Amino acid sequence: MSRTRLNEFDVVIVGGGVLGLVMGCLLLTRKLCISGRVAIVTDQPAAAPPLDTDWDLRVFAMSRASERLLKLCGIWNSLPQARVSAYERMCVWDGAGRPRGAGSLTFDCAQIGEPNLGHIIEGRALQWQCLQSARAAGVVLIEGAAASVALGDENVTLELKDGRELRSELLVAADGTESTTRQLLEIGTAGHAYHQDALVGHVKTEKPHENTAWQRFLSTGPLAFLPLGDGRSSIVWSVARDQASHLRAIDPERFGQALTEASGGVLGRCELATTLASFPLKLQYALDYARPRAVLLGDAAHVVHPLAGQGLNLGLLDCAALAQVLGDAQGAAHFGDYRHLRRYERWRRSENLVAAAALDGLERLFSNSEPKIAALRAAGLSAVERMPFMKRRFAQRALGLSGDVPEILKTI
Numbered sequence: 062m063s064r065t066r067l068n069e070f071d072v073v074i075v076g077g078g079v080l081g082l083v084m085g086c087l088l089l090t091r092k093l094c095i096s097g098r099v100a101i102v103t104d105q106p107a108a109a110p111p112l113d114t115d116w117d118l119r120v121f122a123m124s125r126a127s128e129r130l131l132k133l134c135g136i137w138n139s140l141p142q143a144r145v146s147a148y149e150r151m152c153v154w155d156g157a158g159r160p161r162g163a164g165s166l167t168f169d170c171a172q173i174g175e176p177n178l179g180h181i182i183e184g185r186a187l188q189w190q191c192l193q194s195a196r197a198a199g200v201v202l203i204e205g206a207a208a209s210v211a212l213g214d215e216n217v218t219l220e221l222k223d224g225r226e227l228r229s230e231l232l233v234a235a236d237g238t239e240s241t242t243r244q245l246l247e248i249g250t251a252g253h254a255y256h257q258d259a260l261v262g263h264v265k266t267e268k269p270h271e272n273t274a275w276q277r278f279l280s281t282g283p284l285a286f287l288p289l290g291d292g293r294s295s296i297v298w299s300v301a302r303d304q305a306s307h308l309r310a311i312d313p314e315r316f317g318q319a320l321t322e323a324s325g326g327v328l329g330r331c332e333l334a335t336t337l338a339s340f341p342l343k344l345q346y347a348l349d350y351a352r353p354r355a356v357l358l359g360d361a362a363h364v365v366h367p368l369a370g371q372g373l374n375l376g377l378l379d380c381a382a383l384a385q386v387l388g389d390a391q392g393a394a395h396f397g398d399y400r401h402l403r404r405y406e407r408w409r410r411s412e413n414l415v416a417a418a419a420l421d422g423l424e425r426l427f428s429n430s431e432p433k434i435a436a437l438r439a440a441g442l443s444a445v446e447r448m449p450f451m452k453r454r455f456a457q458r459a460l461g462l463s464g465d466v467p468e469i470l471k472t473i
């Protein structure tokens with residue numbers, strides 16, 4: 062197809078997921094661009110969520126840092142309250158231990174002086190509200206898919222599959238795990254597959270969830286129950302591929318029995334209330350986050366195990382960090398300058414690698430069924446349970462409030 066139009070922007074973002082949209086909002090609402098022209102290229106624009114239907118199967122546990130960033134972008138307060146639920150406690154326990162007993166660890170927001178430990182938010186509602194806010198901020202939405210990238214000294218040109226060309230000072234790749242843009246930039250990745258699928262669905266439970274996120278670490282993989290506002294819980298059950306196929310194939314009643322057993326009966330009998338979705342799991346990290354005039358963020362840069370519900374939260378920290386770096390670069394001739402982007406790369410790559418390694422280590426530690434390791438693990442959990450200082454540190458990290466936190470998230 063012929064090249065039909067040349068469009069000029071300050072920043073072109075590839076990927077209209079939550080992170081691409083939030084980045085677009087931040088650039089415009091914080092007036093980080095020289096001429097205020099930001100485009101988001103997406104191959105799948107978000108659709109309006111039908112609120113009279115059931116919750117979307119995708120839900121996200123969102124940290125305090127993420128809440129603050131979404132507030133800054135005007136997204137948080139517009140989320141439909143029926144699709145947001147705060148959780149106040151978290152209980153994790155070893156497969157061989159007991160919830161709130163030996164070999165378990167409990168976090169309570171009251172013990173750390175916080176109103177809650179985070180929120181569970183419906184993915185579809187979040188995505189839609191991000192889109193509304195990006196539109197309101199003035200982002201130009203372009204439906205299309207990336208085909209080629211040409212990095213120049215003064216600008217970068219993105220060619221779409223239909224031949225359109227977009228030129229900008231900076232290109233942001235927010236196009237997810239399989240990021241085409243990352244590949245076009247010839248940035249390699251490392252990591253490994255977990256050979257597990259995460260099964261996701263909503264369940265009714267015999268006992269109330271008590272606004273608590275429950276997680277049992279089994280040697281076959283972690284099983285989490287995230288409390289929803291309507292009394293149900295959303296499960297994320299990570300199991301080996303063949304077990305996942307089996308669990309998807311059995312009837313809902315047998316699935317409920319298997320789930321009740323795997324949960325150790327913590328919430329009594331479980332009943333599957335929806336269909337199941339399944340996601341292959343891997344650890345993946347991009348070898349570089351930046352090229353002259355281009356950066357990666359979110360899953361395009363790092364993919365972590367969902368056992369702590371951190372992927373999107375880490376990506377939102379990427380957005381805040383990039384906004385800070387670009388803000389600091391304002392007044393420079395070109396804010397897409399490689400030196401600034403390298404600062405973002407050093408900052409976020411080190412933070413994300415620490416998080417990815419910690420989550421990978423936890424997954425390995427808890428999937429090891431060697432009796433000595435299991436005993437050590439249970440003793441470790443019980444020991445941390447008796448150390449309020451350590452628990453507070455862990456909770457602050459999970460809330461996204463410790464580590465090298467971007468300035469814009471400290472001041473609200």
Ligand SMILES: Cc1cc2nc3c(=O)[nH]c(=O)nc-3n(C[C@H](O)[C@H](O)[C@H](O)COP(=O)(O)OP(=O)(O)OC[C@H]3O[C@@H](n4cnc5c(N)ncnc54)[C@H](O)[C@@H]3O)c2cc1C
Nearest residue numbers: 076078080104121122207236237359360370371372373374
């Ligand atoms: C089972 C499971 C549970 C999880 N739970 C949590 C949780 O509780 N909390 C949390 O923080 N994280 C969680 N995560 C992680 C989270 O889902 C991801 O980190 C997050 O969705 C990544 O967002 P993203 O915007 O980078 O990518 P995506 O959400 O994948 O968005 C990428 C966007 O780019 C578009 N796109 C792709 N290719 C192109 C192209 N070539 N051209 C144009 N557009 C393109 C796509 O259509 C999409 O809109 C979970 C993950 C899994 C698997």
